[in-house]
Structure formats: structure tokens, C-alpha cells
Amino acid sequence: MKRNKLSSFFRKYTPFIRSQMMNGLAYKSFLYTWFLSLIISAICFCFLWIGVYSSKENGATVNGFSLNEMLFYYVFITFTQILITSSPSQDSITTQVMDGTISTQLIKPLSYRLTMLFMSIGNFLSNYLLLILPVSILGIIIFHFTGIFIISNVLDFILRYVLYILFCFIASILYDSINYLFGICSFYTLADFGMFLLKQIIINFLSGTMLPLSFFPDIAKKILYYSPFASLGQNPLLILMGKMDYTGILFNFGLILLWIVFFEIINKLFFNHAIKHVTIQGG
Amino acid sequence: MFRYIKLYFVYLSHAIQTHLQYKTDALIGIFSFIVSNLCSFLTIWMIVNSFGNMGGWNMWELGFLYGFAMLPKGLDHIFTDNLWAFGFRILVEGKFDKYLTKPVNPLFLLIAEKFQPEGFGELIIGLVLCIVCGLNVSIDVTFGKILLMIVAIIFGALIYTGIKLITASISFWTKRSGQIMSTIYNINDFSKYPIKIFNFGIQIVFTFVIPFALCASIPAEVLLKGTWNPYYVSLIIIGVSLLLNGLGLLLWHIGLKRYDSTGS
Numbered sequence: 001m002k003r004n005k006l007s008s009f010f011r012k013y014t015p016f017i018r019s020q021m022m023n024g025l026a027y028k029s030f031l032y033t034w035f036l037s038l039i040i041s042a043i044c045f046c047f048l049w050i051g052v053y054s055s056k057e058n059g060a061t062v063n064g065f066s067l068n069e070m071l072f073y074y075v076f077i078t079f080t081q082i083l084i085t086s087s088p089s090q091d092s093i094t095t096q097v098m099d100g101t102i103s104t105q106l107i108k109p110l111s112y113r114l115t116m117l118f119m120s121i122g123n124f125l126s127n128y129l130l131l132i133l134p135v136s137i138l139g140i141i142i143f144h145f146t147g148i149f150i151i152s153n154v155l156d157f158i159l160r161y162v163l164y165i166l167f168c169f170i171a172s173i174l175y176d177s178i179n180y181l182f183g184i185c186s187f188y189t190l191a192d193f194g195m196f197l198l199k200q201i202i203i204n205f206l207s208g209t210m211l212p213l214s215f216f217p218d219i220a221k222k223i224l225y226y227s228p229f230a231s232l233g234q235n236p237l238l239i240l241m242g243k244m245d246y247t248g249i250l251f252n253f254g255l256i257l258l259w260i261v262f263f264e265i266i267n268k269l270f271f272n273h274a275i276k277h278v279t280i281q282g283g
Numbered sequence: 284m285f286r287y288i289k290l291y292f293v294y295l296s297h298a299i300q301t302h303l304q305y306k307t308d309a310l311i312g313i314f315s316f317i318v319s320n321l322c323s324f325l326t327i328w329m330i331v332n333s334f335g336n337m338g339g340w341n342m343w344e345l346g347f348l349y350g351f352a353m354l355p356k357g358l359d360h361i362f363t364d365n366l367w368a369f370g371f372r373i374l375v376e377g378k379f380d381k382y383l384t385k386p387v388n389p390l391f392l393l394i395a396e397k398f399q400p401e402g403f404g405e406l407i408i409g410l411v412l413c414i415v416c417g418l419n420v421s422i423d424v425t426f427g428k429i430l431l432m433i434v435a436i437i438f439g440a441l442i443y444t445g446i447k448l449i450t451a452s453i454s455f456w457t458k459r460s461g462q463i464m465s466t467i468y469n470i471n472d473f474s475k476y477p478i479k480i481f482n483f484g485i486q487i488v489f490t491f492v493i494p495f496a497l498c499a500s501i502p503a504e505v506l507l508k509g510t511w512n513p514y515y516v517s518l519i520i521i522g523v524s525l526l527l528n529g530l531g532l533l534l535w536h537i538g539l540k541r542y543d544s545t546g547s
Contacts, residue, residue: 030462033462033463033466034462036466037462037465037466037469040466040469040470041469041470041472044470044472044473044485047481047482047485048473048476048480048481050482051338051479051480051481051482052330052334052337052338052480055334055335055336055338055339056334062333062334063333189307194308194311194312194314194315195311195315197315197319198311198314198315198318201315201318201319201322202318202322204322205322205325205326210322210323210326211326211329211330215329215330215332215333216329217329
């Protein structure tokens with residue numbers, strides 16, 4: 001009986017994973033141009049860092065990063081960013097509110113939240129398979145053979161890579177929860193491209209995507225360490241780079257799950273309130 | 284010519300009225316603009332804090348450069364923002380036909396239609412940063428340097444416009460070029476850093492290929508460090524900006540000739 005329920009649950013929602021993956025495949029040029037834009041900026045940053053580090057002697061570390069590690073960090077943070085921050089929730093919800101299709105979504109016998117979540121999972125999978133899997137392996141090989149990031153223990157590195165992808169996956173769910181929250185805001189505000197931008201900027205800054213958090217002032221570092229932001233950018237990367245020990249990894253996996261639960265509770269409460277305010281535009 | 288000037292002001296007043304209709308949107312826009320600049324300024328500050336300086340520049344000098352970089356960008360932002368809409372939406376949604384049915388130059392119409400007062404935010408913050416930081420660095424003011432500043436702001440803005448026009452015109456072939464536009468445009472972020480920090484190859488790229496360095500980091504280098512002759516640099520800025528806009532107009536006209544509507 002219980003098993004039947006579970007399988008019917010998956011039968012209901014797995015099509016959203018599939019459809020989103022097909023969508024990703026159909027619009028893969030969008031993904032590739034996004035990647036191109038990020039990687040060009042990352043390469044410019046690498047040249048900037050080469051210049052900045054030239055005032056130090058060779059091999060010096062600043063805030064725990066040597067120049068080589070910094071180059072690796074900036075290239076791989078783009079991959080991390082694409083994996084984590086590609087959730088379509090906010091965009092979908094806002095579009096649905098604006099063109100009125102939200103009404104047909106809400107009368108379906110499906111959970112709106114879960115629909116969005118499974119779409120986001122589909123997006124993660126298609127981004128990983130279509131782009132990040134090949135380019136991350138290529139990147140690791142290039143970095144290894146140019147001597148910038150040398151892998152000494154292959155088995156250990158493979159384990160770290162798997163943990164990195166797993167962490168990115170969980171972080172993408174956290175990001176999706178936050179996205180969903182911002183999406184529901186459009187029930188009140190109706191249109192919010194500005195909000196979308198604002199959220200992106202704040203997350204980029206506080207997650208260490210613009211600059212590793214170890215450069216931040218001490219108090220900010222302590223707060224961000226426990227905040228949900230660090231998981232959305234630098235934490236998975238620190239796992240991959242071997243800059244986080246296993247207790248740290250375990251702690252961060254626990255922390256991120258707690259944050260997901262926190263945001264889901266907020267979402268639930270907020271959605272119940274917002275649903276009474278939804279305005280159907282056209283339809 | 285006179286007719287176009289008159290028309291521009293008519294469109295300007297329409298554009299301002301449309302803009303004022305969406306007050307919350309405008310407020311959120313201004314707020315996110317402030318936050319975004321705060322974040323990138325803090326990033327520079329934290330790097331300088333950890334390294335002591337950046338390519339030999341102290342924080343006041345970097346602040347001056349940051350402020351200066353906002354001036355041409357803001358100026359371009361105010362007037363030619365509709366090119367973004369062209370690259371992302373107008374052509375692919377079939378809305379471009381409307382511009383062709385009117386007895387004025389379609390490019391003029393496109394640009395006159397939108398007015399982006401958020402650009403004033405950039406101008407104001409940029410000026411304040413320039414003045415506050417400029418008072419804390421030693422600049423020996425000469426006529427050449429003042430001339431260079433004015434040239435860099437006005438023709439620097441034209442460099443932005445030229446790059447946007449070239450990349451937006453690609454839409455005539457690809458239907459949508461917003462992605463390419465923003466990829467190239469985003470490189471302007473690196474004009475906020477001293478040009479000498481990059482290696483020679485990148486310096487050449489930022490000066491002559493995607494010449495955002497001419498808008499800020501090269502003029503600032505001349506103003507603060509006196510590296511190059513201000514008159515020559517002014518000439519290069521003017522030359523490059525005219526060349527870019529010429530190329531942009533050429534591409535626009537070739538594209539316009541082969542344009543057929545996408546329908547809607």
C-alpha cells in the first residue's frame with residue numbers, strides 16, 4: 001500500500017524532470033552562451049589575479065589562497081554557479097503570474113511547490129549532463145597538466161568530485177527554495193525583473209562567487225559561515241579543492257539541509273497567505 | 284535636422300511619462316543598482332586590504348578610477364538603453380515593423396523612444412566618488428588633462444554606444460543577439476581596474492579590440508600617473524569611438540536592408 005503511494009507520487013512528478021531536460025536540450029544554445037559569458041569574465045578575472053599576485057613572491061598565499069588555487073577557484077566557480085543557480089522557479093512563477101496561466105497551474109491536483117522543485121531537478125540534470133560534466137573534466141585535466149592544480153591522490157579526488165556534485169545538487173534545491181520565495185513575491189508585486197537582478201547580485205556577493213569569503217572582514221566571515229549563502233557558491237568548491245576536512249563537509253551538509261527545511265516552512269506559510277492575493281491577469 | 288531635435292524632445296517627454304508609471308519598478312531598479320555597485324566596490328576594497336595595494340594603486344586612486352568609470356557608462360545608459368530591448372526582444376517579437384512605418388529614421392526612433400533616468404544614479408555616484416577620492420590624491424592639473432577628462436567622458440560614452448550598436452545589429456542576422464551583447468558589454472567591469480595590472484596582450488585587447496579601457500582605466504592612468512601624453516590619448520579615444528560608431532552604423536544599415544519581418 002505504502003509502496004503504491006510512493007510510486008504514484010513519482011509517476012506524477014517525474015514527467016517534470018523529463019520535460020525540463022528536454023527543454024534544456026532544445027534550448028541548449030542558451031546554456032552555452034550563458035557559459036561563454038561567464039567563462040570570459042572568469043578568464044579576465046584570472047588575468048587580474050595574476051597581476052594582483054605579482055606584488056607577492058612566488059607561491060605566496062593570501063587568505064589561504066595561492067595564485068594557482070585562485071585561478072582554479074575562479075574557473076570552477078563558474079561551473080558551480082551554473083549548476084546551482086539555474087533553477088527556473090522564480091522566472092516561471094513570474095511569467096505565469098504575468099500572463100495569467102497561473103490559474104491553470106493552481107487548479108491541477110498537483111503540489112505547486114513540488115512541480116517547481118522537480119522542474120528544477122530536471123534543469124540541474126540537463127545542465128550537468130550537457131555542459132558541466134564534460135567541461136569540468138576537461139578543466140581538471142588542463143589544470144592538472146599545466147601544473148596549476150595537481151591531483152596527487154586520484155581516488156581521494158574522485159570522492160571529492162562526487163561530494164562536490166552532490167553538494168551542488170543539494171545547494172540547487174536550497175537555491176530553488178529561495179527562488180520560489182521570490183517568485184511568490186510576484187503574487188503581490190506582479191512584475192519584478194528588478195527583484196530577480198537584486199537577488200542574483202546579493203547571492204553572488206555573499207556566496208563567495210565574486211571573491212572568496214576568506215577575504216571578508218572577520219565578523220562578516222563568521223556570520224556568512226553559518227548563513228545559507230556560503231553553500232550556494234564557495235562551499236562545494238572548497239570541498240572539491242580539498243580545502244575542507246571531512247568534519248567540515250559533514251557539518252555543511254547538515255547545515256544546508258537545515259536551511260532547506262527552514263525555507264520550505266517559510267514558503268509553505270507564505271504561499272498560504274499569498275494564494276489569497278493572487279490576481280489572475282487575463283487567462 | 285531641426286525636425287529631429289524637436290521630435291527627440293517630444294519622444295523624451297513621452298518616455299519620461301511612461302517611466303514614471305512604474306514607480307516600484309524604478310525604485311527597485313535604483314536600489315539594485317546601488318547594491319550592485321556597493322558589492323563590486325567592496326570587492327575591490329577587500330582585495331586591496333589583503334594585498335596592501337592593487338598594481339601600485341592605493342584605495343583613493345582606485346576609488347577615483349571606479350567613479351570615473353561610471354561617468355561614460357551612465358551617460359550612455361541614459362540615452363541608448365533601448366538597444367538592449369532591440370537585441371533581446373523587439374526584433375524577435377516582430378515589433379520592429381512599427382519603426383519602419385514611420386517617416387523618420389528607425390534607429391533614431393528606437394533610441395529616442397526610451398529614456399533611462401537610472402543612468403543619473405551612475406553619474407551622481409560617479410561624480411561624488413571622483414571628487415571625494417580626487418581630493419585625496421595628488422593630481423597636477425594641466426589643460427591637457429582637463430581636455431582628456433571631458434573627451435573620455437563624452438567619447439567614452441560613444442564607445443559604449445558603438446559597442447552596443449554593433450552587437451545589437453547582429454540581431455538582423457540571428458534575430459536575437461542580447462546574449463552576445465551582454466557578454467561583450469560585461470567586459471566593461473574590467474575598466475574599473477588599473478590597466479597596467481593586466482599583461483600586455485590583454486592591455487591591447489582592452490584598448491583596441493573591446494576598447495572599454497579607453498573609457499576609464501587609460502584616462503585615469505594618464506590623470507593620476509601621467510604615463511602617456513594626454514593629447515595623444517584623447518585623439519585615440521576620439522578615433523576609436525568614431526570608428527566603432529561608423530562600423531555600428533554600417534552594420535545596422537546592411538542589416539536593415541536584408542531585414543524581413545519575423546511576423547508576430
